[in-house]
Amino acid sequence: MKNFIEVTELKKVFGDGEDEVHAFGPATININAGEFVSILGPSGCGKSTLMLMVAGLLDSTSGKVEFENKLVNGPKTDIGIMFQDNTLVPWRTVKGNIELQLELRGLNLKDYQEQINNILKSVNLDDFADRYPNELSGGMQQRAAFCQAMIHDPKIILLDEPLGKLDAMTREKIRADFQKLWMVKKPTVIFVTHSIEEAVQLSNRVILITPRPGKIDREINIDLPYPRDLKIKRSPKFTEYVNSIQEVFHKYGVI
Amino acid sequence: MKKFIKWIASGWMLILFFVGFFLFWEYSIPLFDIPRYILPSPSEIVLKGSADLDKLIYYTGVTALETVLGYIIALILGVGFGIAISFSSILRRTLYPFFVSIEMTPKIAFAPLFISWFGFGLMPKVIIVVLVCFFPIVLNAILAFNSLSNELTLFYQSTGASRLKTFFTIRLPAALPQCFVGFKYAAINATVGATIAEFIGSDKGLGFYISIVTGNMRPDLAFAGIFFLTVLGLTVFGFVTMMEKILIPWHISMKRINK
Known part of the structure; x- marks a missing residue:
């Protein structure tokens, strides 16, 4: 094989x-x-x-x-991809950045709301869903970037x-x-x-x-x-x- | 809170400075015995200027029309060419170096030519405003659309999104802050272009007014004209700054936090 x-x-x-x-x-x-x-x-x-x-x-x-x-x-x-310099865009919130992955792929955002909440919870970012990347620490940004890379289940x-x-x-x-x-x-x-x-x-x-x-x-x-x-x-x-x-x-x- | 108090304090200092400046101006004229045909006092400028108010307001409208029309045309052309050059390697090797070399020419030097080609009307002034505004807009737009990070480029490629979709979701918003650097610079230039075009050949507008009254030894009226030009310039610039705040609020807040 x-x-x-x-x-x-x-x-x-x-x-x-x-x-x-x-x-x-x-x-x-x-x-x-x-x-x-x-x-x-x-x-x-x-x-x-x-x-x-x-x-x-x-x-x-x-x-x-x-x-x-x-x-x-x-x-x-x-695939899902993640770099040393994250791919979060400054004009979207943490949640908006995760949705960016879905939007670019033409996926329906409504179907993913629960998964977005779950993945944010799993990395302890659920309280920061509506914050902008520049309001987060470097570590939190990378965790958000990880959610962004994973949300479409690559x-x-x-x-x-x-x-x-x-x-x-x-x-x-x-x-x-x-x-x-x-x-x-x-x-x-x-x-x-x-x-x-x-x-x-x-x-x-x-x-x-x-x-x-x-x-x-x-x-x-x-x-x-x-x-x-x-x-x-x-x-x-x-x-x-x-x-x-x-x-x-x-x-x-x-x- | 502390910042707010600081801001109020710095604001008061600015107001105090202006009051002090005009008081100094007002009282240094009798003090140093400066003749009024050389430098009039602020109170005289206000007094004589208000007698000519109707004309000043009408001329402000004329200059404002030239400025705004030229600025909007430059904006459309500048961003359009900026995007085209950013996405086409042929244009990048031809038009881009051409624009950079023209940028080195003082555009205002073309003004007399345009007047002789197109006459005294609105059009030559608008063209000159377009010319002085176009280059800062186009050059900053090219810079803006070419500065997307390598990581973001690889990221959107990995999503398989179309070029059009990527443009509107990533490239355009990412380019806006740098674009506005050009928009603001052009906004400062716009009234300069209109004024000088009117100096060279026109029968109305603030530039025309200032050159005529100066010729008649009326510096008081010239200053009144300059005052209206300043208000016009500040309004145009203020409008562009307001658009920046509305269109890219995330960028403004980012700057504030980084301070």
Whole structure:
């Protein structure tokens, strides 16, 4: 049986001639449906480039991406996407921003009112539905952006360092929120990050990317039970995973 | 509350400054023995100006018509071209550099030409107002429609929404704050254009009035004309600022919070 997502010999080169920059690949990755996969690597290794190519939002130089045997050759629309800089627009409230996702997709807002309330409740933003993004803290904004990315129940969620700009405490809290929602809805998640701990805590599998041009160094299956709370994070097995990944990056002189 | 008191306090300071300024003006004229054909006192300006009130009001209407008509045409053309240039790579490589280079020319230098081509009527004045207002509007509109963040672009692409839908739900509202920078700048320029066009060749309007009375050694009436021009300029600018508050209230409140 074929995998849900198949990335074959995917490569990206920006520019041409003397300005040529080999950004990523070639790399081959298979992802199962409902899997939480982290793409972990130092900054500038091309992991965001990889994510955008998988989503069809960026053309690859060579190689191919297939979803359920179908070749990706343009932007994929059955996805939810979230970046370090959120995609909330300042002229809409939190609720209006979640509705933006539905409106752009031509979905009927009336059918989603209950789901909007539920998802806001699940990330403790129900009291802030009518606030504007600039009235919220950075962490609350990212939680609202997460609701925006999830409201249409996408089969695939792409997260590009969504917690990159947040403080340690807020990150911890939002990680727990992400995990909770993922366990309920079980979308396939591709999570781009440079935080080793974050990758180990959330993922079924961590894919380690080398410094530029990014290639796959190895893949590590994280065999820990969900939900991964503080107790699991303090377990020796968790620490072992983190240490082994640190050693790989140490070898590259990244840390 | 504290901010409100502060605002009142700064408002009072402004009023006090104006009162002080006019008092100084009023009393420095006898004090320094300045002849009234050089600089009249504020009280004399009010007195002599009110005798000419009917004419001043009529001329304000004439100049206002030229200003507003020119401004609205510039607005439509500027935003239209701005959008076209933002969305067409051919226009971006041809019209855009052309507009940027014309922007460097002082547009008012064309005024005598337009008068000689189109005569003394309303049209040459409107054209000159359009010319001075068009460039700040179009250049800011191009900037506005090109500055959507990479993330938002990728986001709307991932929804599969049509270009038209994306334009009205994301691109247009996102562009409005920067567009208004151009609208406001143009609003300041509009009365300048109309006035200078009237200086060069006309038989009515405030610019015409000021140049005639100055020639007759009546600076008091010239100042009265300038006063009406100021009121006209403030009204146009105030209207544009009000539209900004109505159309993009989220932007105004954002600025207030960031302070």
